[in-house]
Amino acid sequence: MASGPAAAPPAAVPPATAPPPVTGSAGPAHVAPPPRAIPGSGEKHRHVLVAIVLDKPGVLNRVSSLMRARNFNIESLAVSHTDQPEVSRMTITLHGDDVAIEQATKQLYRLIDVLKVQDLTADPTVEHELALVKVRATDAERAAVIGIVELARGRIVDVSTDSLIVEATGTEAEVDSLLGLLRNFGIRELVRTGTVVMARGSGSIEESSARWLAGASPRASETERQLTVEGGASKEAT
Amino acid sequence: MTITRREGSRPAATGSDVSAPVAPPTAPPRRSHVPNDGSAEALAVESARKSMLREGPVRKRTRIGADAVCEALIRQGVDLFFGYPGGVVLPLYDVLGDYPDLRHILVRHEQGGAHAADGYARATGRVGVCLGTSGPGATNLVTGIGTAQLDSVPIVAITGNVPAALLGKDAFQEIDINGITLPMTKHNYLVRDADDLPRVFAEAFHIARTGRPGPVHIDITKDALQQETRAEHPTDEEVLAGLPGFRPTFEGHPRQLRLAAAEIARAKRPMILAGHGVLHAGAWDDLVALAEKTQIPVAHTLLGIGAIDETHPLSYGYMGMHGWKHVNRAIQSADLLVAFGMRFDDRVTGNVRTYAPYARIVHVDIDPAEIGKNVAVEVPIVGDAGRVLRALLPLVAEVDPATRADYFAELAEWRTESEGSSWHGSGAWRDGLLSADFVIARIGELTGHDATLVSDVGQNQMWMARYAGFRRPNSHISSGGLGTMGFSVPAAMGAALGRPDKATWAITGDGGFQMTFQELMTLVQDDIPVKIALLDNKKLGMIRQWQEIIYAGNYHSAHLLGPDFIKLADSFGIPGFRASKPEEVDEAIRAAQAVDGPALVWFDIAEEQNVFPMMPAGKGLSDLIEKWDGVEE
Numbered sequence: 001m002a003s004g005p006a007a008a009p010p011a012a013v014p015p016a017t018a019p020p021p022v023t024g025s026a027g028p029a030h031v032a033p034p035p036r037a038i039p040g041s042g043e044k045h046r047h048v049l050v051a052i053v054l055d056k057p058g059v060l061n062r063v064s065s066l067m068r069a070r071n072f073n074i075e076s077l078a079v080s081h082t083d084q085p086e087v088s089r090m091t092i093t094l095h096g097d098d099v100a101i102e103q104a105t106k107q108l109y110r111l112i113d114v115l116k117v118q119d120l121t122a123d124p125t126v127e128h129e130l131a132l133v134k135v136r137a138t139d140a141e142r143a144a145v146i147g148i149v150e151l152a153r154g155r156i157v158d159v160s161t162d163s164l165i166v167e168a169t170g171t172e173a174e175v176d177s178l179l180g181l182l183r184n185f186g187i188r189e190l191v192r193t194g195t196v197v198m199a200r201g202s203g204s205i206e207e208s209s210a211r212w213l214a215g216a217s218p219r220a221s222e223t224e225r226q227l228t229v230e231g232g233a234s235k236e237a238t
Numbered sequence: 239m240t241i242t243r244r245e246g247s248r249p250a251a252t253g254s255d256v257s258a259p260v261a262p263p264t265a266p267p268r269r270s271h272v273p274n275d276g277s278a279e280a281l282a283v284e285s286a287r288k289s290m291l292r293e294g295p296v297r298k299r300t301r302i303g304a305d306a307v308c309e310a311l312i313r314q315g316v317d318l319f320f321g322y323p324g325g326v327v328l329p330l331y332d333v334l335g336d337y338p339d340l341r342h343i344l345v346r347h348e349q350g351g352a353h354a355a356d357g358y359a360r361a362t363g364r365v366g367v368c369l370g371t372s373g374p375g376a377t378n379l380v381t382g383i384g385t386a387q388l389d390s391v392p393i394v395a396i397t398g399n400v401p402a403a404l405l406g407k408d409a410f411q412e413i414d415i416n417g418i419t420l421p422m423t424k425h426n427y428l429v430r431d432a433d434d435l436p437r438v439f440a441e442a443f444h445i446a447r448t449g450r451p452g453p454v455h456i457d458i459t460k461d462a463l464q465q466e467t468r469a470e471h472p473t474d475e476e477v478l479a480g481l482p483g484f485r486p487t488f489e490g491h492p493r494q495l496r497l498a499a500a501e502i503a504r505a506k507r508p509m510i511l512a513g514h515g516v517l518h519a520g521a522w523d524d525l526v527a528l529a530e531k532t533q534i535p536v537a538h539t540l541l542g543i544g545a546i547d548e549t550h551p552l553s554y555g556y557m558g559m560h561g562w563k564h565v566n567r568a569i570q571s572a573d574l575l576v577a578f579g580m581r582f583d584d585r586v587t588g589n590v591r592t593y594a595p596y597a598r599i600v601h602v603d604i605d606p607a608e609i610g611k612n613v614a615v616e617v618p619i620v621g622d623a624g625r626v627l628r629a630l631l632p633l634v635a636e637v638d639p640a641t642r643a644d645y646f647a648e649l650a651e652w653r654t655e656s657e658g659s660s661w662h663g664s665g666a667w668r669d670g671l672l673s674a675d676f677v678i679a680r681i682g683e684l685t686g687h688d689a690t691l692v693s694d695v696g697q698n699q700m701w702m703a704r705y706a707g708f709r710r711p712n713s714h715i716s717s718g719g720l721g722t723m724g725f726s727v728p729a730a731m732g733a734a735l736g737r738p739d740k741a742t743w744a745i746t747g748d749g750g751f752q753m754t755f756q757e758l759m760t761l762v763q764d765d766i767p768v769k770i771a772l773l774d775n776k777k778l779g780m781i782r783q784w785q786e787i788i789y790a791g792n793y794h795s796a797h798l799l800g801p802d803f804i805k806l807a808d809s810f811g812i813p814g815f816r817a818s819k820p821e822e823v824d825e826a827i828r829a830a831q832a833v834d835g836p837a838l839v840w841f842d843i844a845e846e847q848n849v850f851p852m853m854p855a856g857k858g859l860s861d862l863i864e865k866w867d868g869v870e871e
Binding site: 033038039061062069099103106110111113114 | 416417420424425481482483591592594595596606607611612614
């Protein structure tokens with residue numbers, strides 16, 4: 001019986017003479033321990049993640065299924081090819097606190113087909129989405145609608161007797177504001193692509209993933225990935 | 239082609255074929271069952287039949303997808319696997335006979351096959367393999383795959399599927415099994431082309447066993463199994479190059495290791511928490527080396543049992559919801575937790591807010607996603623438990639046990655108190671009823687603490703974790719994360735086949751046993767010497783315990799009728815023994831041990847014994863319930 005009543009004490013040492021620093025499982029009554037921090041700040045913000053993935057069947061399903069299973073709520077998801085063959089790019093926007101987003105990133109890395117994930121929220125980026133809006137516009141209103149669209153640097157791409165199709169591009173907020181104005185006339189149909197984003201400057205997430213794909217330096221990438229992970233997590237430490 | 243008719247003149251040799259035997263014209267007409275008897279066509283059929291029935295050397299045939307599967311399994315070091323045939327995997331069974339190195343264990347239910355592969359993997363540290371057909375065969379595997387996923391066990395599950403042309407047409411026994419296993423495997427594949435099979439199998443085994451282990455599922459269409467293929471098996475380099483997104487981190491970051499060493503040097507009341515990752519890494523010796531050098535006591539999780547010999551002076555015991563009170567108390571008062579290969583599961587921490595309130599945490603795990611998931615940690619280290627332990631060892635200073643005298647004395651005091659309060663040394667619970675903890679302790683003792691013990695889920699699992707006394711790595715097998723009832727008998731089957739040098743016991747309750755006991759027949763057919771200890775309290779014990787304590791004694795569906803288990807075992811051809819009193823326990827265990835082959839021991843344990851202490855859901859480690867209703871348990 002290893003763990004039975006007769007088991008030896010952890011170490012053959014004489015009984016304590018001085019009072020131990022902490023007694024009892026709850027600690028001394030006069031020093032109430034602070035509650036252990038639950039990971040995360042709890043402040044939810046909008047985040048934009050870019051994932052570089054292998055263009056294999058089912059990879060979109062894997063990503064979306066993981067997000068669902070891990071209880072992350074995707075706001076938009078845009079998928080496209082990249083300039084590298086066999087590599088696709090996903091732009092995912094979602095709401096959550098810093099640690100939840102870090103969890104999402106780490107969970108994405110667990111997928112075999114995911115090459116690289118980057119949270120571009122805090123970086124200087126170019127962010128765009130495209131919307132097509134079918135707006136109700138009678139002869140009397142048409143000029144007013146066109147005026148608004150021109151102000152917002154949109155384009156009219158189709159005209160019919162009682163409606164217009166407006167093409168709007170810009171950040172999510174810019175598109176939102178145009179939609180707010182057009183709503184006065186009546187929006188009959190709306191489609192938005194979801195945000196796509198690219199970091200400013202000369203760095204390329206695609207090229208770094210492609211080098212990895214070519215098997216150039218898996219070691220470097222390994223370290224890079226670990227630094228990302230640990231750098232993020234040790235922010236809370238000391 | 240000319241059809242020669244039998245009527246009329248003698249069958250003429252048509253065309254160029256003149257070799258057909260022709261009945262002598264003088265012989266009396268003989269009735270024949272062979273259509274077109276005597277014709278060239280009939281002869282061709284006849285010769286084909288003969289060659290098909292002829293015994294002898296392997297029939298000449300081309301290499302098909304099914305061959306590629308068998309070759310791949312052998313290349314991966316698979317010596318046996320568990321399967322159940324069905325329509326779409328028959329091409330594989332058709333060629334299995336040509337690969338005598340591959341032993342196929344015919345299970346009675348695919349779930350048993352998946353658990354057996356799981357048990358095999360846990361007992362040996364190698365990849366377990368199971369196989370099912372499409373549709374129901376595949377869905378039956380799902381529980382076993384999920385069990386392996388939640389406990390990070392390396393298995394490869396193979397299923398057949400309908401021919402590629404029929405995919406998505408709701409064909410007979412077609413189900414989107416790839417979609418079903420997607421969220422519960424480490425990775426999964428759908429193979430429609432035999433040429434992909436060698437690569438997919440090499441990748442699957444690599445993924446299953448590398449980094450944080452886990453199940454990989456391969457779904458193969460029937461035509462891919464039948465197709466001719468010349469595809470060659472990839473080299474290790476080719477496999478790695480084909481998986482650019484799979485590069486687990488093994489070595490801990492030097493900066494983080496230095497931080498961890500500094501935390502250890504500073505700590506006055508440190509604890510090491512050992513999890514399943516230590517066993518996966520084969521790092522039990524490294525763990526003990528670090529513990530001894532730094533004089534830090536080691537607590538372990540349920541799946542970390544065996545990471546340290548429980549009789550080692552620095553082994554402090556099993557933590558968590560039903561763990562030892564002294565261990566939980568030590569964690570709650572520790573100033574440093576050094577966790578290796580565990581995930582701070584809710585069964586380990588309870589309420590995270592009140593968990594280890596004085597402790598800083600060093601968390602070592604190979605999966606970055608586990609770090610900071612459940613608890614915030616001070617020093618995260620991504621890496622293989624073994625490599626991190628070895629890298630950490632030279633960085634820490636040797637500690638004189640005397641400097642921890644006060645700490646150790648207090649731990650020893652807590653231990654004596656906690657072990658004494660929840661133990662029925664007499665073997666009798668109330669009124670002389672047989673106590674389950676005593677039964678478990680005797681099994682541990684009589685097997686020399688060396689057997690592989692496989693628990694089911696529920697009270698039996700907790701009793702086994704607490705009282706069996708484990709000394710050997712991988713000698714404890716249990717479904718921790720998914721908590722799969724019915725796990726023990728099939729998993730023990732796999733464990734026994736994987737480690738035939740060790741005795742194997744399945745320790746199960748009457749509930750879990752009644753879920754999968756059909757595998758008893760597999761034990762008999764394949765002569766697998768598993769001993770089964772059935773702890774029968776005629777209840778779903780853990781359900782009853784929760785209903786008693788948390789649901790105010792509202793016992794609904796906790797009472798469970800069982801058959802006469804001796805007669806049941808007998809009908810399978812398995813010797814059964816029974817013990818109802820403490821003094822009968824040893825004799826029954828020894829009788830089962832004396833049987834050459836499987837045996838069952840039916841223990842009539844007290845019906846209302848609870849597992850204490852118990853941490854109620856949502857409460858913290860300091861809120862353990864040790865007694866209920868004023869009754870001494």
